[in-house]
Amino acid sequence: MAAKKASESFSKALIEEVQRWGGMKQTGVSLRYMMDFGSKPTAKNLLISSQFLHKELPIRIARRAIELENLPYGLSEKPAVLKVRDWYLDSFRDLRSFPEIKDSNDELSFTQMIKMIKVRHNNVVPAMAMGIQQLKKDLGPKVEPGELDEIHQFLDRFYMSRIGIRMLIGQHVALHDPDPQPGCVGHIHCKMSPMKVAESASEDARSICLREYGSAPDIITFGDPNFTFPYVPSHLHLMVFELVKNSLRAVQERFMNLDKYPPPIRIIVADGIEDVTIKISDEGGGIRRSGLPKIFTYLYSTAKNPLDEHTNIEGTTDGATMAGYGYGLPISRLYARYFGGDLQIISMEGYGTDAYLHLSRLGDSQEPLP
Structure with a gap:
């Protein structure tokens, strides 16, 4: 047709x-x-x-x-x-x-x-x-x-x-x-604990890693579980899930065939006056500096693609795969920016990667309207 x-x-x-x-x-x-x-x-x-x-x-x-x-x-x-x-x-x-x-x-x-x-x-x-x-x-x-x-x-x-x-x-x-x-209030939780959301999202990512590889690195979270601020938990869950999933995959693939225990992924939640920042650190070997500009494009993924020519887009679910269309990072950054935050990735090739997820604490920035 x-x-x-x-x-x-x-x-x-x-x-x-x-x-x-x-x-x-x-x-x-x-x-x-x-x-x-x-x-x-x-x-x-x-x-x-x-x-x-x-x-x-x-x-x-x-x-x-x-x-x-x-x-x-x-x-x-x-x-x-x-x-x-x-x-x-x-x-x-x-x-x-x-x-x-x-x-x-x-x-x-x-x-x-x-x-x-x-x-x-x-x-x-x-x-x-x-x-x-x-x-x-x-x-x-x-x-x-x-x-x-x-x-x-x-x-x-x-x-x-x-x-x-x-x-x-x-x-x-x-x-x-x-x-x-x-x-x-609707989708907004007036007293959301970023630490609790981060823990639940990273557990979800870890169970996918276990399913895919048969084992998964540990995840350690630092921060005050009683600290809360108004935000949309489903947005935060999606962003942390994506970032932790990337870290798990990098660490798992780097240490899979070595006989040593993989180092844990660390999540740190900090509350500043303007921003709540969540840092996700891994020792998954990092990203080459020449590859960094590509990680936020929609046209690049290192993982094999779950969409093939025969996927019926009517029937796809929101089922989470370990690595997807390579959209996790650019879309997570948009979610962060939607309420005035941002996402930065800093990498050390040969060692690992740190992702900084900044969330605006003030909640008064207007939606960015393209």
């Missing part, structure tokens, strides 16, 4: 409307705002929240749909990318055809609809990864990651925007939970 331009499968009026909405200004919110606003999920607040999303989501989605249509190197024509673009256009159409939200009944049906939109977009990351893979195959080995800067910058914007859209929808939907977790 030949790939269709959006103009063939969607009405001209819809495409024009996407163009119009894509030109409107996005409105960012901060972690603190989401927390304060969501701490009183009254019917009135839920109504205000849904009216905001009714206007904000189509703007954000339209911008991505326009970008998906105009990617360089023929990436827009790849079947997997066309599928993603269609999901965005369908979601835009659903949002725009939803009438004005006037009362709680409207608000509830709007909430059901955006819940469905979130599910529709579940497999965007593997689908895009597949499109990139198809592109790499076409371009052959002659292409240098540096040449694909434009695509890399697009993916940074695209995934950052996706984190924001999913956070806004997830947050709104979670405020309807009749039995919210104590201390939580």
Whole structure:
């Protein structure tokens, strides 16, 4: 089946409307705002929240749909990318055809609809990864990651925007939970212990390492388990999980055939005035300095790829593999930056790697809106 331009499968009026909405200004919110606003999920607040999303989501989605249509190197024509673009256009159409939200009944049906939109977009990351893979195959080995800067910058914007859209929808939907977790406002935990989240994420990563290699290095965590600050535990879990998984793999592969016990991975949690910093240190042999710029690109992974041509992107799960599409680091860095933090990797070739995950403690930085 030949790939269709959006103009063939969607009405001209819809495409024009996407163009119009894509030109409107996005409105960012901060972690603190989401927390304060969501701490009183009254019917009135839920109504205000849904009216905001009714206007904000189509703007954000339209911008991505326009970008998906105009990617360089023929990436827009790849079947997997066309599928993603269609999901965005369908979601835009659903949002725009939803009438004005006037009362709680409207608000509830709007909430059901955006819940469905979130599910529709579940497999965007593997689908895009597949499109990139198809592109790499076409371009052959002659292409240098540096040449694909434009695509890399697009993916940074695209995934950052996706984190924001999913956070806004997830947050709104979670405020309807009749039995919210104590201390939580939607997805935000007002008194999250970074140490406890780091321990649980590293245990998850370790069990995957055990499953894959039959053994795993120890992990030692330093810090105050009673220290808490407001953050989104699922975001932190994802970032620490990715970083620890990389460390485990490096140490495991370096020491596997030696008869000595692998050195432990150390996690240190420190609370500063501005930032909470989590340092993950391993003795896995480090990364060559020439390889460092590549670790944050989407076009490079040292692991064998779990996506082959026959993967059905409709059916992929969020199942965690030990090494994935090489997206763990760049996407973790976007999660860190989404709430004003950052991720830095410092390596010592021949010894090991330190990852510094900075999380903003203040929670008042606006979402970075690509």
